[in-house]
Amino acid sequence: MRIETRFCSPHIHKVEDGQELTSHVHRMIQEKTAPGGEFLGWLDYADKLSEKQICEIEEIADEIRQRADVLVISGIGGSYLGSKAVMEALCPTYGRKPEIIFMGHHMSSEELVEVTDYICDKEFYVLVISKSGKTLEPAISFRLLRRMAEERYGGDSSKRIIAITDEHSGALRTLASQKNYRTFSIPADIGGRYSVHTPAGLLPMAVAGLDIRAFLEGMKEGSREYSREFLEENAAYRYALMRSRLLEEGKHVEILVNYHPKLMYFAEWFKQLFGESEGKENKGIFPVAMINTTDLHSLGQYVQEGQRILFETVIDILKPKADIFIPGDEQDLDELNYLYGRDLHFINRRAMQATALAHMEGGVPNIIIEVDKLDERNLGKLMYFFMIACAASGLFLGVNPFNQPGVEAYKNNMFALLGKPGMEIETAEIEKKIHAIQEG
Numbered sequence: 001m002r003i004e005t006r007f008c009s010p011h012i013h014k015v016e017d018g019q020e021l022t023s024h025v026h027r028m029i030q031e032k033t034a035p036g037g038e039f040l041g042w043l044d045y046a047d048k049l050s051e052k053q054i055c056e057i058e059e060i061a062d063e064i065r066q067r068a069d070v071l072v073i074s075g076i077g078g079s080y081l082g083s084k085a086v087m088e089a090l091c092p093t094y095g096r097k098p099e100i101i102f103m104g105h106h107m108s109s110e111e112l113v114e115v116t117d118y119i120c121d122k123e124f125y126v127l128v129i130s131k132s133g134k135t136l137e138p139a140i141s142f143r144l145l146r147r148m149a150e151e152r153y154g155g156d157s158s159k160r161i162i163a164i165t166d167e168h169s170g171a172l173r174t175l176a177s178q179k180n181y182r183t184f185s186i187p188a189d190i191g192g193r194y195s196v197h198t199p200a201g202l203l204p205m206a207v208a209g210l211d212i213r214a215f216l217e218g219m220k221e222g223s224r225e226y227s228r229e230f231l232e233e234n235a236a237y238r239y240a241l242m243r244s245r246l247l248e249e250g251k252h253v254e255i256l257v258n259y260h261p262k263l264m265y266f267a268e269w270f271k272q273l274f275g276e277s278e279g280k281e282n283k284g285i286f287p288v289a290m291i292n293t294t295d296l297h298s299l300g301q302y303v304q305e306g307q308r309i310l311f312e313t314v315i316d317i318l319k320p321k322a323d324i325f326i327p328g329d330e331q332d333l334d335e336l337n338y339l340y341g342r343d344l345h346f347i348n349r350r351a352m353q354a355t356a357l358a359h360m361e362g363g364v365p366n367i368i369i370e371v372d373k374l375d376e377r378n379l380g381k382l383m384y385f386f387m388i389a390c391a392a393s394g395l396f397l398g399v400n401p402f403n404q405p406g407v408e409a410y411k412n413n414m415f416a417l418l419g420k421p422g423m424e425i426e427t428a429e430i431e432k433k434i435h436a437i438q439e440g
Helices: 016-030 041-048 051-067 081-090 109-119 136-160 171-179 199-207 212-225 235-248 261-278 300-305 344-361 376-397 407-417 424-439
Strands: 003-008 070-074 099-103 124-129 161-166 182-186 253-258 286-291 310-319 366-373
Touching: 016 235, 016 376, 041 212, 041 376, 051 182, 051 199, 051 212, 070 109, 070 136, 070 199, 081 199, 081 261, 081 376, 099 109, 099 136, 109 136, 124 136, 124 199, 136 161, 136 407, 161 171, 161 199, 182 199, 199 212, 212 376, 235 366, 235 376, 253 261, 261 286, 261 376, 300 344, 310 344, 344 366, 366 376, 407 424
Parallel strands: 070 099, 070 124, 124 161, 161 182, 253 286, 253 310, 310 366
Antiparallel strands: 003 366
């Protein structure tokens, strides 16, 4: 299995002179002395996960697959994006059984009503994922889903609800103990956006019918390959250092580009990983995503000729899971006979190569990440690649890549405006500020 990076631009400096800095960052990561080093438990978690834990996940997943029409998952951020990214990439788009519906990552009343109406006459399980149990979005969804399960299944409802939460404390852990829910733990030393290979990611994947053992093997392979100190041996460090050099050149926006719609949620996972990890102290690269060739007909014009603040990281899948060939046509009114007999993956990769060349010639550096094929093992390794690269990137910037203090700003305002007890003074102050803004 191979994942490789290629730096395709005359504007990009070589990275060999960055070994001293890279070695320093490498030691901080491996020795867990980096800022936020207490949250580096993900580095070797896949190796520490026991056979018993894996079997427990597989057994509950099999039960859900046999007994449920729908699994509803309540979680936000890293509590859902990792597993959803893997499922959307690897599972069939249509006709999944059981259906897996994600809730708790928004507060749209219309969506909540639609989901609860949809599952009311179906056999369903609920999986709630939250370290604290108090994060507003998943807590609201879970309160509604818990009531539905209790009304539908009565005393058996506890068998239909699974909680993944802090091992020892928190509101959800207390509730799970009171209600006798089956539980899995999110390790205290692993943050949400680095938790895809914990039960938070593995149980949903297993319910979807994916091979979580192969996924973990990919993670293990990544942990071995990307724990090497020297740049020539570590593609993840080379990528992280290149991002740092591009930022120094004024490239403030990174576009994660892929040519496969099934990677849409992988891009969402990437955006959270880097956005929450780097965006601090007025620093960091702003992560966005494009799915081509679709977005070439919308954002492509800006990339080609807009502000030169961009660079692209392109995921190149070398072998598709399935392919289709272009048929011939006697009339050839669409003038496509020159493509007769060509497979669509070949055409798609030619579009990728043509686009990368055009953008590079237009002043947009490209980093190409080559992946043999999309399967559980490769995706596990690719996600580890980005996780270790993200950690290194944050440390190159001089920020803590494992916390997210800025998230609290909106939360404090929101809780005050909602009238949370104990925040009366804050509520009055914020109401005055909002009134002043509205008055212009």
